[in-house]
Amino acid sequence: MTKSKAVRIRQHGGPEQMAIDEVEVGEPGAGEIRIRHRAVGLNFIDVYHRTGLYQLPMPAALGMEGAGVVEAVGPGVTHLKPGDRAAYASQPPGSYCELRVMPAKTVCKLPDAIDFDTGAAMMLKGLTAQYLLKRTLPQGGLKEGDFVLFHAAAGGVGLIACQWARAMGLQLIGTAGSDAKCQLAREHGAAHVINYAKEDFLARVKDITGGRGVKVVYDSVGKDTWDKSLDCLQPFGLMASFGNASGPVPPFAPGILGPKGSIYMTRQTLFTHIATREATQEMADDLFRAVTGGQVKIRIDQRYPLAQVQQAHRDLEARKTTGCTILTL
Numbered sequence: 647m648t649k650s651k652a653v654r655i656r657q658h659g660g661p662e663q664m665a666i667d668e669v670e671v672g673e674p675g676a677g678e679i680r681i682r683h684r685a686v687g688l689n690f691i692d693v694y695h696r697t698g699l700y701q702l703p704m705p706a707a708l709g710m711e712g713a714g715v716v717e718a719v720g721p722g723v724t725h726l727k728p729g730d731r732a733a734y735a736s737q738p739p740g741s742y743c744e745l746r747v748m749p750a751k752t753v754c755k756l757p758d759a760i761d762f763d764t765g766a767a768m769m770l771k772g773l774t775a776q777y778l779l780k781r782t783l784p785q786g787g788l789k790e791g792d793f794v795l796f797h798a799a800a801g802g803v804g805l806i807a808c809q810w811a812r813a814m815g816l817q818l819i820g821t822a823g824s825d826a827k828c829q830l831a832r833e834h835g836a837a838h839v840i841n842y843a844k845e846d847f848l849a850r851v852k853d854i855t856g857g858r859g860v861k862v863v864y865d866s867v868g869k870d871t872w873d874k875s876l877d878c879l880q881p882f883g884l885m886a887s888f889g890n891a892s893g894p895v896p897p898f899a900p901g902i903l904g905p906k907g908s909i910y911m912t913r914q915t916l917f918t919h920i921a922t923r924e925a926t927q928e929m930a931d932d933l934f935r936a937v938t939g940g941q942v943k944i945r946i947d948q949r950y951p952l953a954q955v956q957q958a959h960r961d962l963e964a965r966k967t968t969g970c971t972i973l974t975l
């Protein structure tokens with residue numbers, strides 16, 4: 647048994663619920679590895695886990711993303727060996743720690759050209775941008791020149807999506823909560839930007855698209871953007887909801903989708919897409935190519951020591967962060 651510092655909560659609540667515990671880490675079982683983290687990724691889903699919007703059994707470890715060195719592999723694990731550099735987005739939560747035993751399925755070897763900090767920052771957010779832009783598509787798919795609306799475009803997932811959309815030839819309209827964030831989104835590939843804190847994003851989208859609307863809305867803001875987002879869509883457009891940063895979308899009647907233009911609606915989660923080793927690796931390879939090829943740069947705008955995890959959560963929730971955030975060890 648080895649000891650590790652690990653961030654855990656004993657009840658759902660505010661950032662003050664997170665405490666650093668000393669936990670024992672054992673040997674990996676079948677299908678598991680033991681990984682020593684070199685950096686850990688911070689994601690908005692960690693806030694949902696902490697507050698209880700997404701319920702966890704207590705006590706609960708937090709964190710879904712990290713990078714480090716594989717120390718040991720359990721029976722049946724063939725794609726990793728001790729000494730491998732690796733990175734992952736994975737269930738169950740528990741990456742806010744130095745060392746852990748975890749399922750090997752979604753852990754991928756990290757290319758030599760990608761450092762640990764970048765690996766820790768990019769897996770959950772990058773794989774999300776991957777499945778949204780490449781697998782969460784309107785009928786007939788997306789082609790060069792098509793308009794898509796992407797909310798919170800200056801955030802972790804957002805800045806990756808801006809760059810990837812540009813590489814795909816899409817016209818991504820990005821929203822963000824300040825002029826400085828809009829500028830950042832534009833610099834990272836958003837074709838158009840809207841400061842939704844002071845502009846009516848529906849009116850601007852209509853204006854930008856010549857009244858036609860967009861083919862897809864990628865909406866992680868949830869409650870605050872839901873209604874107007876539906877009206878930003880072209881007939882047969884796709885409403886792709888994938889988060890609730892402002893609160894969950896209230897229940898709605900499917901009947902409203904008809905008069906708005908036979909709109910399609912989906913609620914996506916990364917964990918369906920990375921349910922198998924094969925699918926995870928295929929998506930990760932696409933992400934690694936985009937990063938090592940330079941189409942997508944992973945911007946780490948905030949770094950906090952693990953001991954300052956409470957402040958990291960406060961800043962993320964207060965919309966003070968841009969790009970990716972990591973916890974350092």
Ligand SMILES: NC(=O)c1ccc[n+]([C@@H]2O[C@H](COP(=O)([O-])OP(=O)(O)OC[C@H]3O[C@@H](n4cnc5c(N)ncnc54)[C@H](OP(=O)(O)O)[C@@H]3O)[C@@H](O)[C@H]2O)c1
Nearest residue numbers: 689690798801802803822823866888889891892915916965
């Ligand atoms: N379903 C999935 O598979 C999946 C996977 C990854 C991430 N996500 C979701 O994608 C979103 C982005 O994740 P991330 O980790 O990269 O976070 P992030 O975008 O870096 O941070 C969230 C951003 O949401 C915006 N926001 C709008 N209203 C907000 C409010 N009331 N409170 C706080 N933030 C608000 C803020 O940007 P502005 O100030 O510019 O508005 C904030 O910076 C999150 O909603 C997350 O849950 C979903």
